Amino acid sequence: MRDIIITYLKANVVTGFGVSDKLPFNQNGEPLYLQNLKSLYVNQPTVEQEPLFDTLDAQAIVTETTIVECYVVTDAKTLPSNYDELVTAVKGVRQAATILGYTAKEVDTSTSIVDDTLVTQFVMEFTKVKT
Amino acid sequence: MANYIYPAPGVTDVEATLKLQIQADSGNNVLTVPSLQDITVNAANDTFQWTQLDEAAKKTIATTSTNSLSMNLVMNTTTFFGTAGTGTTATAAGIMGMSTQKNLVEFELYLGDDSTGGTASKTLSGTGYITGLAPTVSADSPVWVSPITISMDSDYTIT
Numbered sequence: 001m002r003d004i005i006i007t008y009l010k011a012n013v014v015t016g017f018g019v020s021d022k023l024p025f026n027q028n029g030e031p032l033y034l035q036n037l038k039s040l041y042v043n044q045p046t047v048e049q050e051p052l053f054d055t056l057d058a059q060a061i062v063t064e065t066t067i068v069e070c071y072v073v074t075d076a077k078t079l080p081s082n083y084d085e086l087v088t089a090v091k092g093v094r095q096a097a098t099i100l101g102y103t104a105k106e107v108d109t110s111t112s113i114v115d116d117t118l119v120t121q122f123v124m125e126f127t128k129v130k131t
Numbered sequence: 132m133a134n135y136i137y138p139a140p141g142v143t144d145v146e147a148t149l150k151l152q153i154q155a156d157s158g159n160n161v162l163t164v165p166s167l168q169d170i171t172v173n174a175a176n177d178t179f180q181w182t183q184l185d186e187a188a189k190k191t192i193a194t195t196s197t198n199s200l201s202m203n204l205v206m207n208t209t210t211f212f213g214t215a216g217t218g219t220t221a222t223a224a225g226i227m228g229m230s231t232q233k234n235l236v237e238f239e240l241y242l243g244d245d246s247t248g249g250t251a252s253k254t255l256s257g258t259g260y261i262t263g264l265a266p267t268v269s270a271d272s273p274v275w276v277s278p279i280t281i282s283m284d285s286d287y288t289i290t
Contacts, residue, residue, distance in 0.1 A: 056140050
């Protein structure tokens with residue numbers, strides 16, 4: 001899933017922004033995305049399962065949600081003029097033609113201020129049925 | 132410990148099991164219904180009531196019983212639609228086929244094991260018609276499920 005999202009972002013990223021292949025690990029005490037502004041970092045997916053149907057012969061059916069977090073940091077004092085365009089492009093991952101078979105897709109966006117930077121976090125959730 | 136009946140899902144001889152076969156099938160081909168979510172055994176006696184001048188309470192006698200099995204299942208292509216969709220055997224016709232063909236069906240419902248282990252549990256059997264199929268699916272619940280009722284034309288046999 002992470003590779004698919006990175007490929008999608010690289011094909012759809014807006015001018016002035018980049019997409020890193022690296023995980024957003026901490027280097028010298030702070031995550032990479034705080035050190036490399038205007039570069040999108042995609043974290044490793046986490047997977048959650050919830051029961052959908054329990055059956056008497058133990059063919060338990062679950063919904064499996066794959067959650068991928070993505071980060072990008074910009075200057076908080078002067079927001080890039082195409083910031084909104086970037087957010088729209090990243091949210092467009094829901095419609096990526098290469099992400100198929102999921103019954104629910106959502107992308108939540110949140111922001112926070114760290115020193116003089118704006119950290120934008122995207123939480124992408126893709127849900128499908130597993131038997 | 133009391134002799135409670137508590138089936139263990141997925142454990143052979145301990146899980147609740149429903150087997151169907153078309154009564155007219157001399158080969159006794161059996162379809163084991165998978166992925167049942169719940170089972171309700173209905174045995175509703177009708178009654179006739181009357182009053183009489185020398186009694187303060189109504190008098191009642193039991194008449195005939197309306198018997199049926201009600202279940203919900205997660206649909207399995209092979210068993211729900213059968214290997215052929217129609218036919219004279221349960222596995223060929225499938226649940227849908229036996230319903231549309233209006234076959235009289237023999238069923239065996241193994242209730243599951245009791246607390247003593249082994250194969251000591253009871254089996255209810257009888258004959259009836261498959262009715263009440265209503266497959267449904269939704270985006271929030273994207274697996275086909277269906278209620279199924281066996282409307283019986285017999286008493287239960289308990290073995």
